[in-house]
Amino acid sequence: MAIKRLQSQPVFNKPIGVVQPSTAGVRAGQELEQLGTRMMQQAFQQEVEVQKQKGVDVANNFQTRTTDGRIEYRSLPQGLSKIAQKEAQPLIDKKYSAALFKDMKNEAVRLRADFDKDPDGFDNAYSAYVKKTAELTDERYKAMAIDIGAEIAGENTAALYADKVDAEDAQDFKDMYDRIIESSDDLEAFISNGAPVSDSSVAHASYKNLLREIDELIDVHGDRMSVTQATNLRTTLKRQYGGALANSVVKKLTSLSAFQDPAMGEELAANVINGLEQAFRTGSVDGLEPSVVKYLTDAGFSERMISSELFDAEDRRIIAGDISVLENNFQERLQATRDSRRADATQILLSQGYLVSQDDMDNLFAKNGIKDVESFMNSLGNIMNPANAETKPIRNLLLHTNSDLPKVVQNLFTSDNLERLANTGQLPIAMDLYQQTTKRLNKDGSGVNTVTRGLSDNVIVEMEALDAYRNSVKQASFQEYFQLRNELARNPQRKEILNAKLGMDGDKQIKIADFVNDQLDSDASPEEAAYYMQYAEDLVLMHGKELAGEILKQSSNKVFVKSSFIMGEARTRFAPEKAFPMASDMAVFKTHTQGLLDMAGNYTLGKDAFLIPDPRHGTVNPVYMIVDENKMPIMAGSEPLLASGQAVVEQRMRLKNQTTEQLRKKMREEQQRRLKFGRKIDEGDPQTIDDIARTARGY
Amino acid sequence: MFNFLAISNPALMIAGAGLSIYGSMQAGKAEQQRQRSIAAQQEQNAKFEELSAIQAHNERQSRLASLMNVNEAVRAKSNRGSNDRSLAALTKAEKKKSATSDGRARTQSMLTTSRMRYAASDARASGNQAMRSALFKSVGTAINFSDAYGQI
Numbered sequence: 001m002a003i004k005r006l007q008s009q010p011v012f013n014k015p016i017g018v019v020q021p022s023t024a025g026v027r028a029g030q031e032l033e034q035l036g037t038r039m040m041q042q043a044f045q046q047e048v049e050v051q052k053q054k055g056v057d058v059a060n061n062f063q064t065r066t067t068d069g070r071i072e073y074r075s076l077p078q079g080l081s082k083i084a085q086k087e088a089q090p091l092i093d094k095k096y097s098a099a100l101f102k103d104m105k106n107e108a109v110r111l112r113a114d115f116d117k118d119p120d121g122f123d124n125a126y127s128a129y130v131k132k133t134a135e136l137t138d139e140r141y142k143a144m145a146i147d148i149g150a151e152i153a154g155e156n157t158a159a160l161y162a163d164k165v166d167a168e169d170a171q172d173f174k175d176m177y178d179r180i181i182e183s184s185d186d187l188e189a190f191i192s193n194g195a196p197v198s199d200s201s202v203a204h205a206s207y208k209n210l211l212r213e214i215d216e217l218i219d220v221h222g223d224r225m226s227v228t229q230a231t232n233l234r235t236t237l238k239r240q241y242g243g244a245l246a247n248s249v250v251k252k253l254t255s256l257s258a259f260q261d262p263a264m265g266e267e268l269a270a271n272v273i274n275g276l277e278q279a280f281r282t283g284s285v286d287g288l289e290p291s292v293v294k295y296l297t298d299a300g301f302s303e304r305m306i307s308s309e310l311f312d313a314e315d316r317r318i319i320a321g322d323i324s325v326l327e328n329n330f331q332e333r334l335q336a337t338r339d340s341r342r343a344d345a346t347q348i349l350l351s352q353g354y355l356v357s358q359d360d361m362d363n364l365f366a367k368n369g370i371k372d373v374e375s376f377m378n379s380l381g382n383i384m385n386p387a388n389a390e391t392k393p394i395r396n397l398l399l400h401t402n403s404d405l406p407k408v409v410q411n412l413f414t415s416d417n418l419e420r421l422a423n424t425g426q427l428p429i430a431m432d433l434y435q436q437t438t439k440r441l442n443k444d445g446s447g448v449n450t451v452t453r454g455l456s457d458n459v460i461v462e463m464e465a466l467d468a469y470r471n472s473v474k475q476a477s478f479q480e481y482f483q484l485r486n487e488l489a490r491n492p493q494r495k496e497i498l499n500a501k502l503g504m505d506g507d508k509q510i511k512i513a514d515f516v517n518d519q520l521d522s523d524a525s526p527e528e529a530a531y532y533m534q535y536a537e538d539l540v541l542m543h544g545k546e547l548a549g550e551i552l553k554q555s556s557n558k559v560f561v562k563s564s565f566i567m568g569e570a571r572t573r574f575a576p577e578k579a580f581p582m583a584s585d586m587a588v589f590k591t592h593t594q595g596l597l598d599m600a601g602n603y604t605l606g607k608d609a610f611l612i613p614d615p616r617h618g619t620v621n622p623v624y625m626i627v628d629e630n631k632m633p634i635m636a637g638s639e640p641l642l643a644s645g646q647a648v649v650e651q652r653m654r655l656k657n658q659t660t661e662q663l664r665k666k667m668r669e670e671q672q673r674r675l676k677f678g679r680k681i682d683e684g685d686p687q688t689i690d691d692i693a694r695t696a697r698g699y
Numbered sequence: 700m701f702n703f704l705a706i707s708n709p710a711l712m713i714a715g716a717g718l719s720i721y722g723s724m725q726a727g728k729a730e731q732q733r734q735r736s737i738a739a740q741q742e743q744n745a746k747f748e749e750l751s752a753i754q755a756h757n758e759r760q761s762r763l764a765s766l767m768n769v770n771e772a773v774r775a776k777s778n779r780g781s782n783d784r785s786l787a788a789l790t791k792a793e794k795k796k797s798a799t800s801d802g803r804a805r806t807q808s809m810l811t812t813s814r815m816r817y818a819a820s821d822a823r824a825s826g827n828q829a830m831r832s833a834l835f836k837s838v839g840t841a842i843n844f845s846d847a848y849g850q851i
Contacts, residue, residue: 012754015744015815021733026829029726033836036718040844043711047851050708081851 048083055080055087062092064099071099073138096141101148104133108156117167119160126153173221177233180213184237191244194251207241238311242280242319245305249276250326253299266337270330272296277327279306281320283313343367345659350401354655355582358454361397361406368394373411377421380412384429399436402582404454404620409437413459418466422478431470434463440581450558451581454620457573461535461555468551469543481542488541501540512536515545519552525570528560567610567627574613574622585648592647597626600636609634611643621645709851716844720837727833734826741819745812752808756801763797 058077066072076085076092107129115122130149137145187206195203214237218230225233250273253259259269275292279285283306285293306316346360356364370376376383383391383398398409411417412430421427438460440449452460469481476484488494502510516529516536532552539548563575580586594605603609603626611624612631626634626641633640680688706714767790774786 010755010758012751012758013747014751015747015811018737018740018744018818021736023729023733025729026726026733029722029724029729029833032722033719033726033840034722036715036720036722037840038715040712040715040719040840040847043708043715044847044851047708047712051851083850 051081051083052087055084055089056091058084059088059091059095062088062095064092064095071096071103071137073141093141093144096138097144097148100133100137100141100145101152104130104145104148104152108152112156112160115160117160117164119157119164122160123153123157126156169221170224173217173224176213176217176221180210180217180233180237183210183213184240188240188244191241192247192251194248207237210237235315238315239318239322242305242311242315243322246276246280246319246323247326249296249299249301249305250323253295256295256298258295266330266334270327270334273323273327273330276301277320277323280316280323283308283316339363340367341664342656345656348659349652349655350397350403354652355401355403355585356652356656357649358404358406360652360656361403362408364397365394365406365408370394370406370408373408373417376408376412377417377426380421380426380429380433384433398433402440402451402453405437409433410455410459413455413463415462418462419482422482427466427478428470431463431466435467449581452578452619457531457559457619460559461532461551464555464558465535465539465543465551468547468554485538485542488538494541498537498541501545503545512540515540515549516552519549520556521553524556524560525568525572527573528556528571531559531573532556563611564606565611566624567612567631572613573619574615574624576611576622576624579619579622579645580648585645585651588648588651589643589645593626593643596636596641596643597634600634600641603628603634617644621649709848712844712848716840719840723833723836723840725833727830727836730829730833731826734822734824734829738819738822738826741815741822745815745819748808748812748815752804752812755804755808759797759800759804763793766793 058080062074064071073096076088080088108126111122111125111129115125126149130146130153133149134142134145183206187203187210190206191203195201198204211234214230214233217233218225222230253272253276254269259266259272272292272295275285275288276296278287279296279301285296285303285306288296304310311319342360343364343366346356346364349356349360350364365371365376370379379391382388383394385391386395388395398405412421413434418427418430421430437453438450438455440451450460455463466478488497491497498512499509502512502515504510505514513529513533516532517524520529520532532555535555536548536552539551542548543551559573560571561575561578562571563577565576566572566574576589577586580589590605593611597603597605597609605611605626608629609626610629612627614623614625617623621644623642623644626643628634635641677688681692770786770790770793774781774783779786
């Protein structure tokens with residue numbers, strides 16, 4: 001057997017490779033380093049912001065001037081960081097720049113005032129100032145001062161040059177403009193004072209010349225005038241010229257002999273001026289009466305004045321407007337003259353005992369200065385004072401005539417005004433006025449008659465109530481009376497209070513209708529009862545049952561009267577005897593009505609023909625239907641016959657016109673006398689002159 | 700309790716710069732240590748390589764000696780003299796062959812060992828470089844800090 005040998009692979013020790021050590025330590029170190037770097041940078045950035053703000057704060061608090069206002073050059077405070085300095089310095093430089101600019105600008109303003117419109121003088125003075133300022137300025141700001149000075153000097157010198165040129169131009173414009181305006185005014189006055197206005201006249205040449213001057217003004221100074229100013233200037237001149245022409249015509253017109261008549265002259269002149277206005281408005285005289293055109297021509301008017309050569313339609317319309325003002329003045333004067341004459345006529349009629357219309361009374365009162373109820377109320381005490389001679393004419397008109405009272409007096413008796421009078425303590429005077437204007441003693445001494453003077457029945461009842469209250473044992477003043485009345489009108493317990501005042505008849509409540517019927521006369525009509533029913537409640541509430549009864553009885557006799565002409569036996573508010581208390585007026589009414597009946601047949605008023613009133617026309621100027629005994633309308637042809645106070649009114653008008661004509665006649669006579677007197681003076685009549693001298697000497 | 704928000708910015712900057720320098724130095728130091736560790740391992744590998752080469756040489760010499768002994772035994776058994784020229788030629792050839800292998804193995808081992816020692820040397824240099832870099836970085840941080848601090 002062979003010997004066994006160990007079979008094995010040889011084994012060697014070999015390199016075992018390299019294990020890479022961890023980089024954690026390196027990374028940790030790097031992280032730490034980066035953290036530190038970031039921390040340092042962040043802190044730095046924050047500190048930079050802090051330092052910048054510090055720089056701004058330092059700059060903001062930095063004073064560039066001393067307490068007396070001078071610029072003081074100072075460095076930045078010590079201890080500032082570089083960043084703060086870098087931030088603060090530009091801001092401080094800006095402050096110094098602004099301060100320098102302000103000082104230098106102020107100096108420029110001062111020097112501009114010294115060297116107004118003298119740019120060269122300003123430039124010299126200001127340059128010296130800039131040089132001096134630069135010398136006194138800190139080195140850092142020297143260049144800045146010179147730059148600012150140069151800029152301001154340039155601006156101001158240029159502006160002074162511009163001002164100088166503009167001022168000269170503006171003055172020239174103003175001179176030209178004022179000259180045109182003054183010349184226009186002169187021309188207007190020249191023409192208005194009667195200068196000739198033909199094509200060859202000085203006035204017309206001046207007008208043309210002014211138009212040329214306006215054109216020249218626009219050429220030279222058009223940039224100084226607004227778009228409308230140039231047009232307005234031309235238009236104003238044209239209208240001044242046209243207005244002056246019209247004025248001239250009107251002046252000459254009113255001096256023509258045809259318009260010197262004292263009675264009709266102004267009326268005629270107003271008519272012709274109206275023609276002139278129409279001519280300007282329409283641009284033609286075609287629509288005018290030949291006589292008007294002749295008057296206008298005599299006064300200097302020519303158709304060229306309204307031709308398109310001189311004025312366009314708009315100009316003519318404006319001039320016509322100016323003429324209408326003149327015309328209105330004439331019309332106002334004319335109306336005033338008419339009113340004055342009418343008042344004189346009314347005065348005469350009243351003094352002769354006639355009645356006049358309310359319109360005439362209104363006019364007469366207006367002429368005496370009483371145009372509204374306020375003024376009448378204010379002067380009521382003076383008017384009713386018998387000792388006041390100044391108000392005697394008015395007092396006479398109120399107390400001693402029987403015509404309808406003027407509106408201002410009638411309005412005094414409305415409830416509202418009576419309450420105001422009570423509050424001012426004047427109500428007793430107003431009540432006296434009522435009594436004295438409406439109560440007349442019968443000529444035969446049989447008692448007192450009532451004339452309504454145009455007052456409404458409501459006023460009569462109210463005044464009678466107040467009069468009864470005054471004559472009773474008054475429980476309160478008039479002021480409290482009206483307060484109580486207002487309270488009762490609103491009182492929710494009104495019905496209960498009324499019942500309490502009316503009282504009981506046995507166990508039965510007395511009704512207001514029963515109360516009214518008890519108070520009225522036995523012959524009272526249902527109409528009368530119904531009429532007083534509307535006042536009865538207030539009367540009982542205010543005055544109590546007894547006094548209310550008295551008032552109703554008093555009022556009944558004044559408001560309702562018996563009539564010989566009214567159909568039926570009942571008393572009525574519409575009796576013609578009440579409407580026409582004057583015998584003459586009643587006679588006119590009867591004659592007129594009888595005349596109507598004569599045309600319709602064989603009737604006699606009050607015998608077989610009677611009147612039925614139409615309540616719609618009221619009691620002051622009543623209208624009646626005329627009926628026969630059977631209440632059948634009496635016809636004139638197919639129309640029923642109606643009677644009214646128209647004939648009375650016409651009769652009053654005739655009387656007034658007659659009186660007005662008499663006045664005109666007197667005026668003409670006076671005018672002729674004055675003319676004659678003037679002529680005698682002109683002729684040097686020795687007698688007349690002697691008379692004047694003696695009058696002047698007082699013997 | 701201390702309020703960190705109340706610390707002023709300059710103080711924070713100083714602290715930041717200190718942290719940055721310290722971190723930088725720490726990173727350099729850590730890298731240096733790491734590279735030293737790598738170098739040590741490379742050195743150890745070189746030694747192992749040398750050991751391995753010696754062991755392989757010994758093995759080859761052992762196997763050559765065994766072969767010589769076997770051939771000597773075979774010569775004796777076959778009664779061949781010590782001056783047997785064929786055997787001597789054979790032995791010479793084997794010795795030459797072994798010497799060639801030894802030479803080649805030694806060269807290979809020397810190259811490998813050399814490379815490993817180079818890697819170790821390189822790692823040490825790298826660690827030193829990282830340390831120097833950290834130092835320069837710290838200096839740069841200090842200069843930056845100084846400049847910024849001067850601004851405020």
